[in-house]
Amino acid sequence: MAKFCYPSPPWVDARRSARRAFRQDKTLSHALIEVKNLNFARGSRQIFKNLNITLAAGDVTAVMGPSGTGKTTLLRLITRQLEPDSGQVLVDGVDIATLSVAQLYKLRTRFGMLFQNGALLTDLNVFENVAFPLREHTKLGDRLIRHVVLTKLQAVGLRGAADLMPSELSGGMGRRVALARAIVMDPDILIYDEPFVGLDPISLGVIVRLVRRINDTLGISSIVVSHDIDELATVSDQSYLIAEGSVAASGRPEALRENDSELVRQFMHGTPDGPVGFHFEAPDYETQLVGEELA
Amino acid sequence: MSNDRSVHSSMTDFLREFGAMQLFFLQLLRLSPGVLFTRFSLVVAQIFATGAMSIVIIMVCALFVGAVLGLQMHSGLEQFNAEESAGVLSGLALIKEIGPVITALLFAGRAGTSLASEIGLMKATDQLSAMEMMAVNPVRRVVVPRFLGGVIAMPLLTAIFTMTGLLGAHLVVVELLGVDVGAYWQQMQQALTMEDVAEGIIKSIVFGIVASLLAVWEGYSTIPTAEGVGRATTRTVVKTAIAVLVFDFIITASLL
Secondary structure, eight states: OOOOOOOOOHHHHHHHHHHHHHHHOGGGOOEEEEEEEEEEEETTEEEEEEEEEEEETTOEEEEEOSTTSSHHHHHHHHTTSSOOSEEEEEETTEEGGGOOHHHHHHHHTTEEEEOTTOOOOTTSOHHHHHHHHHHHHOOOOHHHHHHHHHHHHHHTTOGGGTTOOGGGSOHHHHHHHHHHHHHTTOOSEEEEESTTTTOOHHHHHHHHHHHHHHHHHHTOEEEEEOSOHHHHHHHOSEEEEEETTEEEEEEOHHHHHTOOOHHHHHHHHTOSSSSSOSSOSOSOHHHHHHHHHHO | OHHHHHHHHHHHHHHHHHHHHHHHHHHHHHHHHHHHHHOHHHHHHHIIIIIGGGHHHHHHHHHHHHHHHHHHHHHHHHTTTOGGGHHHHHHHIIIIIIHHHHHHHHHIIIIIHHHHHHHHHHHHTTHHHHHHHTTOOHIIIIIHHHHHHHHHHHHHHHHHHHHHHHHHHHIIIIIITOOOHHHHHHHHHHHOOHHHHHHHHHHHHHHHHHHHHHHHHHHHTSOSSHHHHHHHHHHHHHHHHHHHHHHHHHHHHHHO
């Protein structure tokens, strides 16, 4: 029996074919997102100092780094949810700081973002959460919206959960629904913020495979922010390790493991001793304890 | 010296927040026509959530407020053999003052806190950021419908409160204390003018704008933590109570 396929909207097919053709022609590969000399501080704490990153079109790019290095902040800067103190973020060569609000929103229709906690709209069920961008940005009829949404939910294995409310989902399921929502508008760039945190081994495996499969099938570009080295090594084409406000190392994941830098080695092999301290900056332990006792 | 600095800093913070709230209000006004004409279903849902869901508490409170008012008026006027005038005084008080003010205070406690905490929680759980990333303006999609829902619901709730209050006063003064029903209603009809009703309507609209604005502002500007949402909810009630009483005085003084 022939397998039934839901029809894709015509613009989706056209964009998908163009992107596949682009990916196959490696000579056309170009920088999709460029972060140039970016500086950003929160209060007195400098998060980024002259950060430079280039994300190539068609690749899965991993951004790694110890906790608190500003990985999520970097994503918010790339999508202009935050403004840098200085420096530029270029998307397809356009400085996003120069865009008007309308232009920025238009650009954001090209992005799909998976938030760390899923960020599902709690007053809508799973189906309506995934349908939300379609209802807001298109004039598609209910029948076509239903087809598109069910296709995306099928892709993440949650077609059967369409009627559930977000509060009825486990953490892993919620993240898969958020992933379906992130891809429902067929974005050019998919951004994952810590997609592997708190997942059981089965969900973890599914999400890891989905990241790669979605990128290759839809011919898009992906940015994955995480500190899970093993998972990133299996999905990413290019990796950046961020530490102390700038890029400590970059390259293919396997190359990073062979890196000579003490900092990179400490992070990649998870050793407690090294330049990245376990303790937050504090006065001398003994002095503080004895001093308090004397006081 | 440090006290001066602290007062100066508090004043600066207050003015900064007040200015930010005015800009936010202008943004709501700018976006409101679009939402009213293109996404009216969202506004209707909010009128239901803030208005219809508040009807029971409004009616119960109004019934007892009217009853107490009737009792007090009767007790005071009895000394001058003017019990029939209890209806006039109760009506004036309910339509011009008590109806709009108490409805606004109840609205702040029931619907205002709900609006502030709902928007605050959406912010704390990144739902507003997610909307922004989906190229959907969260102010237009989330805040404006809630603001308009509150503004539209408040005059309707005030009308329900006033009518139920009059019924409560009637039950006590006429049915319980035996004042003649004809005299009670006729005096009220003769003494109350359209200006009195208009004053009540104007107040209910202004209070609706003030209470809804403060609720959505507190929710939208909250610190995105559990503690921040809790504080925003409390501030909504406190600020709305103060603002409503201040505006009540200003409107009354300017219409006298």
